[in-house]
Amino acid sequence: MSIVLGDNRYGKCENRIVRITKQGPVHQIKDITVSVALSGDLDATHLTGDNSGVLPTDTMKNTCFAFAQRHGAVEIEEYALLLARHFVDSQPSIGHARVEVDEHAWDRIGQGPHSFVRTGGGTRTCTVHYDGTAAWVLSGVKDLTVLNSTDSEFWGYVKDEYTTLAEAHDRVLATEIHAQWRHAAASGDWGKSYERAKTALLEAFVRTHSRSLQQTLFEMGTRVLEESPELCEVRLKLPNKHHFRYDTAPFGLDNPNETFLAADRPYGLIEGDVRRDDAPAAGPAWT
Known part of the structure; x- marks a missing residue:
């Protein structure tokens, strides 16, 4: 050896x-x-x-x-x-x-x-x-915290003997966006491209009635590519910043989905890659 x-x-x-x-x-x-x-x-x-x-x-x-x-x-x-x-x-x-x-x-x-x-x-x-x-360029944004106070659901998932999570038809959806997008060429108007991609991410988050954070991820990546022809691939990392409805019944108070415990860990982490089917080879871009 x-x-x-x-x-x-x-x-x-x-x-x-x-x-x-x-x-x-x-x-x-x-x-x-x-x-x-x-x-x-x-x-x-x-x-x-x-x-x-x-x-x-x-x-x-x-x-x-x-x-x-x-x-x-x-x-x-x-x-x-x-x-x-x-x-x-x-x-x-x-x-x-x-x-x-x-x-x-x-x-x-x-x-x-x-x-x-x-x-x-x-x-x-x-x-x-x-x-x-050759040169490869990735642009992106990180630590961008966003929250939808409604228009989010999560139900119909696999249940086994260890499942305790209740189905949700109206929940808070919050995440911290970590996104990178790959440019098809190593030149361009970097500032305008960044603003356009960031705006697309946020608009997709706002407009998507989410049935899972995975669905929201795909809609966000798709919107970026639709708005930015100079980009060929988007990678997203979205931690689920959980908000649990707090039980105020012991205090004689009703809580109609208004007061939440914001839990920082453990958390679900959703990651995904959205790209054009004719995207040029990535080379070492993602390493």
């Missing part, structure tokens, strides 16, 4: 970068978290300790900050593509780069030219892969 080195990568994770663009008295803020992972001809550093092909992770960190300064407040997809192409094209030992960026949104406070408040409407994300020839 022999022991061999398998797939490997290394990088610098969660570089916290805030870039303020000062246009006279009016300022713009770009708040991002950047993670880089590189792979390639790096067996020697694992097997013998030869670091001649290793770009230090501290250099990766410095590059992230330098590119933020050089390129300003570009869309996060463009920024990630610039970084990924730089690392692969400038380093002979590197054959593949993965760059992940989370953007933390801030809203302006009133008419204040330089005062901001952190937005609670989810975190914009992107992941870019580049192998020296």
